[in-house]
Amino acid sequence: xxxxxxxxxxxxxxxxxxxxxxxxxxxxxxxxxxxxxxxxxxxxxxxxxxxxxxxxxxxxxxxxxxxxxxxxxxxxxxxxxxxxxxxxxxxxxxxxxxxxxxxxxxxxxxxxxxxxxxxxxxxxxxxxxxxxxxxxxxxxxxxxxxxxxxxxxxxxxxxxxxxxxxxxxxxxxxxxxxxxxxxxxxxxxxxxxxxxxxxxxxxxxxxxxxxxxxxxxxxxxxxxxxxxxxxxxxxxxxxxxxxxxxxxxxxxxxxxxxxxxxxxxxxxxxxxxxxxxxxxxxxxxxxxxxxxxxxxxxxxxxxxxxxxxxxxxxxxxxxxxxxxxxxxxxxxxxxxxxxxxxxxxxxxxxxxxxxxxxxxxxxxxxxxxxxxxxxxxxxxxxxxxxxxxxxxxxxxxxxxxxxxxxxxxxxxxxxxxxxxxxxxxxxxxxxxxxxxxxxxxxxxxxxxxxxxxxxxxxxxxxxxxxxxxxxxxxxxxxxxxxxxxxxxxxxxxxxxxxxxxxxxxxxxxxxxxxxxxxxxxxxxxxxxxxxxxxxxxxxxxxxxxxxxxxxx
Amino acid sequence: xxxxxxxxxxxxxxxxxxxxxxxxxxxxxxxxxxxxxxxxxxxxxxxxxxxxxxxxxxxxxxxxxxxxxxxxxxxxxxxxxxxxxxxxxxxxxxxxxxxxxxxxxxxxxxxxxxxxxxxxxxxxxxxxxxxxxxxxxxxxxxxxxxxxxxxxxxxxxxxxxxxxxxxxxxxxxxxxxxxxxxxxxxxxxxxxxxxxxxxxxxxxxxxxxxxxxxxxxxxxxxxxxxxxxxxxxxxxxxxxxxxxxxxxxxxxxxxxxxxxxxxxxxxxxxxxxxxxxxxxxxxx
Numbered sequence: 001x002x003x004x005x006x007x008x009x010x011x012x013x014x015x016x017x018x019x020x021x022x023x024x025x026x027x028x029x030x031x032x033x034x035x036x037x038x039x040x041x042x043x044x045x046x047x048x049x050x051x052x053x054x055x056x057x058x059x060x061x062x063x064x065x066x067x068x069x070x071x072x073x074x075x076x077x078x079x080x081x082x083x084x085x086x087x088x089x090x091x092x093x094x095x096x097x098x099x100x101x102x103x104x105x106x107x108x109x110x111x112x113x114x115x116x117x118x119x120x121x122x123x124x125x126x127x128x129x130x131x132x133x134x135x136x137x138x139x140x141x142x143x144x145x146x147x148x149x150x151x152x153x154x155x156x157x158x159x160x161x162x163x164x165x166x167x168x169x170x171x172x173x174x175x176x177x178x179x180x181x182x183x184x185x186x187x188x189x190x191x192x193x194x195x196x197x198x199x200x201x202x203x204x205x206x207x208x209x210x211x212x213x214x215x216x217x218x219x220x221x222x223x224x225x226x227x228x229x230x231x232x233x234x235x236x237x238x239x240x241x242x243x244x245x246x247x248x249x250x251x252x253x254x255x256x257x258x259x260x261x262x263x264x265x266x267x268x269x270x271x272x273x274x275x276x277x278x279x280x281x282x283x284x285x286x287x288x289x290x291x292x293x294x295x296x297x298x299x300x301x302x303x304x305x306x307x308x309x310x311x312x313x314x315x316x317x318x319x320x321x322x323x324x325x326x327x328x329x330x331x332x333x334x335x336x337x338x339x340x341x342x343x344x345x346x347x348x349x350x351x352x353x354x355x356x357x358x359x360x361x362x363x364x365x366x367x368x369x370x371x372x373x374x375x376x377x378x379x380x381x382x383x384x385x386x387x388x389x390x391x392x393x394x395x396x397x398x399x400x401x402x403x404x405x406x407x408x409x410x411x412x413x414x415x416x417x418x419x420x421x422x423x424x425x426x427x428x429x430x431x432x433x434x435x436x437x438x439x440x441x442x443x444x445x446x447x448x449x450x451x452x453x454x455x456x457x458x459x460x461x462x463x464x465x466x467x468x469x470x471x472x473x474x475x476x477x478x479x480x481x482x483x484x485x486x487x488x489x490x491x492x493x494x495x496x497x498x499x500x501x502x503x504x505x506x507x508x509x510x511x512x513x514x515x516x517x518x519x520x521x522x523x524x525x526x527x528x529x530x531x532x533x534x535x536x537x538x539x540x541x542x543x544x545x546x547x548x549x550x551x552x
Numbered sequence: 553x554x555x556x557x558x559x560x561x562x563x564x565x566x567x568x569x570x571x572x573x574x575x576x577x578x579x580x581x582x583x584x585x586x587x588x589x590x591x592x593x594x595x596x597x598x599x600x601x602x603x604x605x606x607x608x609x610x611x612x613x614x615x616x617x618x619x620x621x622x623x624x625x626x627x628x629x630x631x632x633x634x635x636x637x638x639x640x641x642x643x644x645x646x647x648x649x650x651x652x653x654x655x656x657x658x659x660x661x662x663x664x665x666x667x668x669x670x671x672x673x674x675x676x677x678x679x680x681x682x683x684x685x686x687x688x689x690x691x692x693x694x695x696x697x698x699x700x701x702x703x704x705x706x707x708x709x710x711x712x713x714x715x716x717x718x719x720x721x722x723x724x725x726x727x728x729x730x731x732x733x734x735x736x737x738x739x740x741x742x743x744x745x746x747x748x749x750x751x752x753x754x755x756x757x758x759x760x761x762x763x764x765x766x767x768x769x770x771x772x773x774x775x776x777x778x779x780x781x782x783x784x785x786x787x788x789x790x791x792x793x794x795x796x797x798x799x800x801x802x803x804x805x806x807x808x809x810x811x812x813x814x815x816x817x818x819x820x821x822x823x824x825x826x827x828x829x830x831x832x833x834x835x836x
Contacts, residue, residue, distance in 0.1 A: 280790050298787070301599055305791045351595030355614055415773035415784050419613040422774050423593040434773045435685060
C-alpha cells in the first residue's frame with residue numbers, strides 16, 4: 001500500500017513539474033507574442049477587433065463540432081461484432097394514458113400489454129388467425145354452441161400465483177358483468193364454467209363465429225383473481241415480460257420474466273418502448289442510434305431515406321387499417337347512388353398511394369386481406385373520369401351547375417388527403433370544400449350528428465364489418481341484404497361458411513358504393529441491422545416481443 | 553413622393569421597396585398566370601427535387617411549389633391589407649372614444665383597450681376559431697383586434713396632445729363641431745404614427761398567419777398560403793428540407809422587408825431626421 005502511494009506521489013510531483021514548466025513555456029510564448037498584438041490591432045482601429053472575435057467564434061464552433069463528431073463516430077464505430085445485447089429500445093407512436101387495459105380503450109394498450117404482460121386464452125398469430133395460447137387446445141361441439149378449452153399445465157402469473165380455470169372463468173365473467181372495454185365482442189354467451197383446474201367450458205345461446213378470434217384479443221385476457229394492484233400504473237400477468245416502469249407519454253420499460261411458464265421465453269433482458277409524438281424526433285433518435293426499432297416510420301417517403309443507409313433495414317407489414325372515405329348515405333345529396341358511384345370512379349387511389357410512397361395496398365371494399373371474407377374488389381370501380389362525368393350528368397349536375405360537397409375530417413390525417421381528393425374530384429366537376437378539424441369537432445359533427453357529406457377515417461380495427469350492418473352508424477348505410485348476410489356470418493358454424501357470407505356482404509356494400517376505400521395502410525418498420533424476430537404485420541395493435549433478438 | 557425618395561436612397565429602404573414591389577408584381581401575375589395550373593397535383597411526383605418543370609420542386613400533395621407559393625402571395629396580401637385596414641379602423645375608433653368629452657366614456661375606452669391588450673393574439677385566434685373554424689378570417693380578425701388596440705394605445709398621447717392644442721381650440725372657437733375638429737385637426741396628426749405602426753403590423757400579420765396555420769386554425773386546407781406550405785412540409789424537414797426552406801425564406805424576406813420599410817418610414821416622416829421633408833414643407 002505504502003509503496004503505491006509513494007509511487008503515486010512521485011508521479012504527481014513529476015507531473016506537477018511538467019505542468020509548471022509547460023505553463024511557463026506557454027506564458028513565455030504569449031509574452032513574446034504580446035508586443036506584436038497591440039501593434040497589429042491598433043493600426044486600423046476597431047475593425048480588426050471584429051475580425052478576431054469572428055475568428056474566435058469560428059474556432060469555438062469548429063471545436064464544438066469536432067467534439068460532437070468524435071463522440072458520434074465513436075458511437076457508431078462500436079457497431080461491429082456480434083454479441084447479444086442486454087437491452088434495446090423500440091420507438092413507437094401512440095402512447096397509452098394509463099395501463100388499465102380493462103377500462104381504457106385504444107390500440108396503444110393492446111400493443112404493449114397483450115402477449116408481453118397479459119396473455120389471452122387463445123393466441124393470435126401475425127396472420128391474424130387464432131393459435132394456441134393459454135389454452136393448448138379446444139373442442140367445439142357439433143352445433144357450435146359449446147367450446148371446451150384445455151389449459152396448458154403449470155401456468156403461473158408473474159407474482160407466483162398459479163393460473164388455472166378459476167382465473168379464466170373469473171376474468172371472462174368480470175368482463176361481461178362490469179362491461180369492460182371490448183366486452184361487446186363476446187356475444188351470445190350462456191355460461192362460462194370451470195371443469196377441473198385446467199378445463200373451461202363456454203356455452204352459447206346461438207353459434208358465434210367470431211368467438212375464438214375475440215378470445216384471442218382483449219376479451220380473452222386472463223387476470224389474476226387473487227392479486228391486488230393498481231391497474232392504471234401496474235400490471236401483473238402471465239406473459240414473458242414484466243412491467244418495470246411506466247412513464248406517461250414517455251416510455252414503458254419491460255424486463256424479462258425469468259419464471260415464464262411457456263417455452264417461448266424472452267430473449268432480450270430489458271426492452272424500452274419509447275413514445276414519440278413527433279415523427280422528426282423519432283427519426284432523429286433512430287438515426288442517432290438511441291432507438292433500435294422504429295414502428296411505424298411515419299411515411300414511406302421517409303423510409304426511403306433510411307433504406308439508403310446500410311446500418312438499417314426497412315420493411316413493410318400488412319395491417320387492417322382501412323382509410324375509408326365515408327359518405328353520408330342518408331344525406332340530401334349522397335343518398336343518390338349515382339353520385340356515390342361517380343365519386344368512386346373519380347377517385348384514383350393508385351395516385352394517392354403513390355404520393356405516400358407506394359407501399360400501401362389498394363382496397364376495393366370494406367374487408368382487408370387479413371380479415372375473413374376478403375376479396376379483391378378493386379375492379380368494381382376502376383378510376384374512370386368519363387364514367388364519373390356521365391353519372392354526374394345523369395344525376396343532374398353539369399359544368400354550369402357543379403356539385404358542391406364538403407369533406408370533413410380530423411386533423412390527425414394531414415391536409416394532403418383533402419387536397420388530393422379536391423384536385424381529383426375537380427377533374428370530374430365536383431367542387432370539394434375541405435374542412436380539416438379537431439378530432440372532437442369531427443366526433444360531434446360527423447360521428448354523432450351525421451351532419452356531413454364526405455368524411456375520412458382510418459378504421460383500424462380488425463373484424464369490424466358490423467359497421468355496415470348498423471344503419472345508425474355514421475355512414476347511414478342501410479341494406480336488408482347486407483344485414484341478413486352479416487347475421488348469417490355471425491351465426492355460421494365454421495370458418496369457411498362465415499368467410500363466404502362476409503364476402504358476399506362486402507361485395508354488396510362495395511357495389512352499392514356505400515363509401516370509397518382509399519387504401520389499406522401497410523405499416524413501415526425500420527430497425528437496426530442485428531435486430532431479428534421483430535413482428536412486421538399488425539405491429540401497431542399487437543407487438544409480441546418475446547421472439548425479438550438484438551445482436552451487435 | 554419625397555418620403556418614397558428618402559426611403560429609396562437608404563440601403564435598407566431600397567431593399568424593402570424592391571422586395572415589396574416584387575411581391576405586388578407576383579401577386580398580380582399569379583392572378584393570370586402560374587407556371588403550372590393551380591388546381592393540378594401529381595400524386596406520382598410528390599416531394600420532387602427542383603427540376604426544369606418544377607423550379608422549386610413539388611410538395612407532399614404533388615403540386616408545383618413555385619406556382620403554389622405564387623398563389624400564396626395573393627393570400628398573404630389579402631390578409632395583410634385586410635388586417636391593416638381593420639386595425640386602423642379599430643385604432644381610430646378607440647382613440648376617438650378615449651378623447652371623448654365624457655370622462656366615463658374615455659375611461660371605459662382606455663380600460664377596454666388595456667384589458668384586451670393583455671390577451672395574447674393566439675388566444676384571441678383560438679376563441680374566434682370556435683365559431684369560424686380554420687379560416688382566413690380568424691387570422692385577419694385576431695391580428696386586427698390585437699394590433700388595432702395596440703395602435704390606439706400608441707397613438708393616444710399624440711392624439712390628446714393635438715386635441716388640447718391651440719389650433720383645435722381655435723377651430724372650436726371658430727365654430728367647428730367636436731366631430732369636425734377631430735376629423736380635420738386631430739386625426740391627420742396621427743397619420744405618421746399609424747403608417748409606421750401599420751407597416752410593422754403587416755409583417756407581424758404574415759408571421760401570425762404562418763403560426764396560426766401551423767396550429768391548424770389559420771388558412772384552411774386547399775388554400776394556398778406560405779404558412780400552410782410551411783406547416784405541411786414541417787414534419788418532413790429532416791428528409792425534404794428544401795420544401796421548408798422555400799416558404800420559410802419567403803416569409804423571412806418579406807417580413808424583414810416590411811419591418812425595414814416601417815423603420816425607414818418612421819425616419820422619413822419625421823421632419824427632424826428627414827431634411828428633404830422640411831425643405832418641401834417650407835417650399836409649400
